[in-house]
Amino acid sequence: xxxxxxxxxxxxxxxxxxxxxxxKNVNLTAYRGExxxxxxxxxxxxxxxxxxISGIYFPDEGQIFVDGEEAxxxxxxxxxxxxxxxIHQHFKLVDVFSAAENIVLGIEDxxxxxxxxxxxxxxxxxxxxxxxxxxxxxxxMSVSEKQTVEIIKVLYRGADILILDEPTAVLTPQETEKLFxxxxxxxxxxxxxxxxxxxxxxxxxxxxxxxxxxxxxxVGTVNTAETNESELTEMMVGKKVELNIHRSEPxxxxxxxxxxxxxxxxxxxxxxxDDVSFTAKSGxxxxxxxxxxxxxxxxxxxxxxxxxxxxxxxxxINPNDGKLENLRDKTPVQIRDMGVRLSFVxxxxxxxxxxxxxxxxxxxxxxxxxxxxxxxxQRKAPKDLAMKIIKDLEVVxxxxxxxxxxLSGGNVQKVLVGREIAAxxxxxxxxxxxxxxxxxxxxxxxxxxxxxxxxxxxxIFVGEDxxxxxxxxxxxMVIGSGRITGVVDARTTTKEEIGLLxxxxxxxxxxxxxx
Amino acid sequence: MAKVKHHxxxxxxxxxxxxxxxxxxxxxxxxxxxxxxxxxxxxxxxLTEKSLLETFEIMYRGVFGRIxxxxxxxxxxxxxxxxxxxxxxxxxxxxxxMKFWNCGAEGQALIGGFASMICMIELGKTLxxxxxxxxxxxxxxxxxxxxxxxxxxxxALFNTNETLFTLMMNYIATQIIAYYVYLKGGGSNIIQPVAxxxxxxxxxxxxxxxxxxxxxxxxxxxxxxxYSKHGYEISVVGESQNTARYIGxxxxxxxxxxxxxxxxxxxxxxxxxxxxxxxxxxxxTVGGQGFTAIMVSxxxxxxxxxxxxxxxxxxxxxxxxxxxxxxxxxxxxxADIVVGIVILCVVGCEFLIRYSIKFRHGKKEVKx
Numbered sequence: 001x002x003x004x005x006x007x008x009x010x011x012x013x014x015x016x017x018x019x020x021x022x023x024k025n026v027n028l029t030a031y032r033g034e035x036x037x038x039x040x041x042x043x044x045x046x047x048x049x050x051x052x053i054s055g056i057y058f059p060d061e062g063q064i065f066v067d068g069e070e071a072x073x074x075x076x077x078x079x080x081x082x083x084x085x086x087i088h089q090h091f092k093l094v095d096v097f098s099a100a101e102n103i104v105l106g107i108e109d110x111x112x113x114x115x116x117x118x119x120x121x122x123x124x125x126x127x128x129x130x131x132x133x134x135x136x137x138x139x140x141m142s143v144s145e146k147q148t149v150e151i152i153k154v155l156y157r158g159a160d161i162l163i164l165d166e167p168t169a170v171l172t173p174q175e176t177e178k179l180f181x182x183x184x185x186x187x188x189x190x191x192x193x194x195x196x197x198x199x200x201x202x203x204x205x206x207x208x209x210x211x212x213x214x215x216x217x218x219v220g221t222v223n224t225a226e227t228n229e230s231e232l233t234e235m236m237v238g239k240k241v242e243l244n245i246h247r248s249e250p251x252x253x254x255x256x257x258x259x260x261x262x263x264x265x266x267x268x269x270x271x272x273x274d275d276v277s278f279t280a281k282s283g284x285x286x287x288x289x290x291x292x293x294x295x296x297x298x299x300x301x302x303x304x305x306x307x308x309x310x311x312x313x314x315x316x317i318n319p320n321d322g323k324l325e326n327l328r329d330k331t332p333v334q335i336r337d338m339g340v341r342l343s344f345v346x347x348x349x350x351x352x353x354x355x356x357x358x359x360x361x362x363x364x365x366x367x368x369x370x371x372x373x374x375x376x377x378q379r380k381a382p383k384d385l386a387m388k389i390i391k392d393l394e395v396v397x398x399x400x401x402x403x404x405x406x407l408s409g410g411n412v413q414k415v416l417v418g419r420e421i422a423a424x425x426x427x428x429x430x431x432x433x434x435x436x437x438x439x440x441x442x443x444x445x446x447x448x449x450x451x452x453x454x455x456x457x458x459x460i461f462v463g464e465d466x467x468x469x470x471x472x473x474x475x476x477m478v479i480g481s482g483r484i485t486g487v488v489d490a491r492t493t494t495k496e497e498i499g500l501l502x503x504x505x506x507x508x509x510x511x512x513x514x515x
Numbered sequence: 516m517a518k519v520k521h522h523x524x525x526x527x528x529x530x531x532x533x534x535x536x537x538x539x540x541x542x543x544x545x546x547x548x549x550x551x552x553x554x555x556x557x558x559x560x561x562l563t564e565k566s567l568l569e570t571f572e573i574m575y576r577g578v579f580g581r582i583x584x585x586x587x588x589x590x591x592x593x594x595x596x597x598x599x600x601x602x603x604x605x606x607x608x609x610x611x612x613m614k615f616w617n618c619g620a621e622g623q624a625l626i627g628g629f630a631s632m633i634c635m636i637e638l639g640k641t642l643x644x645x646x647x648x649x650x651x652x653x654x655x656x657x658x659x660x661x662x663x664x665x666x667x668x669x670x671a672l673f674n675t676n677e678t679l680f681t682l683m684m685n686y687i688a689t690q691i692i693a694y695y696v697y698l699k700g701g702g703s704n705i706i707q708p709v710a711x712x713x714x715x716x717x718x719x720x721x722x723x724x725x726x727x728x729x730x731x732x733x734x735x736x737x738x739x740x741x742y743s744k745h746g747y748e749i750s751v752v753g754e755s756q757n758t759a760r761y762i763g764x765x766x767x768x769x770x771x772x773x774x775x776x777x778x779x780x781x782x783x784x785x786x787x788x789x790x791x792x793x794x795x796x797x798x799x800t801v802g803g804q805g806f807t808a809i810m811v812s813x814x815x816x817x818x819x820x821x822x823x824x825x826x827x828x829x830x831x832x833x834x835x836x837x838x839x840x841x842x843x844x845x846x847x848x849x850a851d852i853v854v855g856i857v858i859l860c861v862v863g864c865e866f867l868i869r870y871s872i873k874f875r876h877g878k879k880e881v882k883x
Contacts, residue, residue, distance in 0.1 A: 017532045058528050060873060306760055332763035344761070352757040358750065366762045369747055376742050 577838025639711025663778020
């Protein structure tokens with residue numbers, strides 16, 4: 001079976017500044033009628049490489065061939081003229097427009113006729129099995145629907161080389177399966193599908209071939225049928241990695257934090273948390289699963305004293321004397337002054353947990369600068385702490401005085417988690433702690449969390465990767481549209497069960513609408 | 516090559532760089548200044564009969580020469596100009612570090628000067644000299660702080676746009692002064708210099724007090740921003756309000772407190788101008804330096820000591836080019852043009868420090 005190459009990359013190199021080489025001499029071929037996975041850890045240059053094909057960046061060296069001819073792609077518009085379309089991780093849609101309006105947006109053929117376009121869109125949808133309402137406004141769509149719009153937008157422009165950047169990051173297992181079926185339909189139609197991902201099981205279940213990148217360099221391409229998880233991991237990381245998360249049984253677990261009837265309304269008046277109640281226990285990791293934006297952030301921020309509540313109680317049970325402390329409507333400073341050792345690793349590391357332009361020492365200061373009566377800062381203790389964290393957690397940095405934004409994602413997270421753990425917390429909340437981290441750093445973080453658990457800390461872990469949640473946590477609480485839709489035992493549950501719970505509240509809504 | 520291409524290869528493309536060491540960056544900056552000074556010389560060559568060297572010689576005399584009538588060296592005038600501009604830039608810096616774009620140094624200084632003027636006129640004859648000086652200092656700082664506080668409170672409570680707000684406050688200040696001058700100046704619209712409440716002269720030098728005050732302020736602002744808890748809070752709020760919230764900093768309080776300080780320092784500049792230099796006031800007392808100070812603070816990268824050099828450069832050009840304009844019968848706008856050219860070049864060279872331009876020449880050979 002001779003396959004026609006759709007796109008070939010030859011000796012592609014891209015640098016950002018002198019020190020960062022995002023891609024180095026990458027050679028890659030993708031054929032028509034196949035799904036090619038680009039696999040690599042975060043920061044291995046997958047997205048940069050694809051951005052060069054779709055006209056966002058321009059390579060410093062090397063050539064791109066489309067259908068055997070050299071192509072110069074200077075803008076996404078040029079990419080479309082080569083029938084290349086990219087679906088980005090962050091959607092680029094106009095919220096107040098309908099799906100159809102977004103799809104035709106920017107096409108300059110002088111034939112703007114929404115009715116005809118809708119016909120075409122419907123035809124495309126039927127051909128590949130999309131589920132879409134062309135007249136629905138973007139703002140009322142779910143993440144999965146928005147993604148559908150992005151894909152159709154690209155198809156509508158006639159693209160037959162499709163690049164998808166981490167398309168499953170925001171989807172439930174059920175939605176993922178649906179997307180995969182559509183991608184398979186497109187492949188069978190002779191299109192070339194390139195999918196960027198770092199999830200191994202997806203690679204194995206979907207793609208025909210896998211190209212692996214490591215630190216910007218092309219490692220090799222293998223046929224999916226002839227490989228397995230551990231081989232791919234080894235190619236990705238460069239050495240053998242143990243892929244099991246160690247989980248101990250909780251010991252002497254007692255209630256530490258009780259949340260009762262938490263309700264929270266955002267600025268627009270929408271309810272983001274609706275009657276949330278749960279208990280976090282010491283020596284236990286409580287996982288929180290849910291589609292992104294279901295109220296996880298608000299829940300953690302409410303407990304940390306950063307979110308105004310319209311209703312509900314947050315009670316902390318002091319481990320020393322068993323006294324109950326009310327945390328509701330307290331500021332972070334007040335919570336600290338009450339002697340509640342609450343640590344919080346927020347989702348937005350450089351925008352909330354740390355200050356990107358400050359060095360490691362000054363970031364340590366964030367938690368301790370108010371100490372002492374002097375009007376001047378004491379940088380001695382934070383400096384010692386910074387050195388200790390760099391040493392203990394093996395933070396790769398030129399020194400303690402390097403701005404943290406210059407560190408890689410994993411090292412940034414080590415600094416943040418290290419600081420929060422240094423406060424010897426009794427409650428530790430972490431939101432998406434391994435997002436964007438390479439495999440080794442991820443395991444460092446899991447080990448740190450387990451260590452804390454064994455010390456008797458109550459850990460609340462908001463995660464997105466269900467495989468990890470199921471392996472790491474003791475209990476998993478599922479949140480959907482701001483409501484708790486179920487609490488399951490992580491040792492006995494399945495991903496499918498959690499996936500169903502994640503969308504449960506939505507289904508409830510549909511039923512009422514129908515009835 | 517015969518095939519139809521969608522596009523020609525670009526001649527060059529722009530790439531971000533981060534590999535420049537600090538001394539290389541400064542070399543680029545210094546080279547830029549030298550080049551821009553030559554540009555300026557070329558401009559004056561086109562407008563006048565003077566050669567490049569002669570122009571520079573006139574500029575040098577304009578700054579370091581002697582005033583014909585007296586024995587005062589021009590140098591003191593130069594240092595005085597630096598002091599005032601630097602004082603305003605120092606005042607803006609805490610606010611800028613907080614990313615609060617205070618464009619109201621002009622108005623805050625004017626109101627500070629206004630407070631000094633009122634004290635000098637109304638209390639000058641009743642209070643003893645030391646008391647009077649203290650009252651002048653306190654009131655002008657309070658007045659400047661008040662002028663800075665109004666937009667800060669609105670920003671903190673209603674998130675109004677501080678840039679527009681502070682700009683508008685400038686116009687209000689100017690109009691207040693215009694009215695006051697009209698009231699006090701009788702028909703002439705000029706307030707005659709007041710003899711009471713002038714800042715002391717040291718060794719017969721009327722500028723020395725101003726210079727010393729600003730020198731102290733430079734150290735103060737540097738230490739305040741770098742080593743104090745307040746300064747730390749300012750940096751955190753400026754970098755990320757979310758982080759500030761997360762850590763428990765009261766963002767509103769920091770905004771209001773910092774603007775009070777920024778305004779008060781502008782008030783000091785106003786006092787130095789009115790009580791320390793002019794002994795009178797008019798709508799043009801600050802003369803647009805409040806806006807030049809914005810640039811100084813930026814070019815100095817919010818570092819008080821780099822700001823000293825930047826003000827030194829700008830004041831040198833302004834005085835020197837002014838002298839060239841005088842000598843060669845050019846319009847006084849010549850000085851502004853010169854300062855404009857140099858600053859444009861300096862700002863432009865930051866682009867070369869942050870990005871490099873890549874040409875595609877080498878590529879064809881690689882292919883073979």
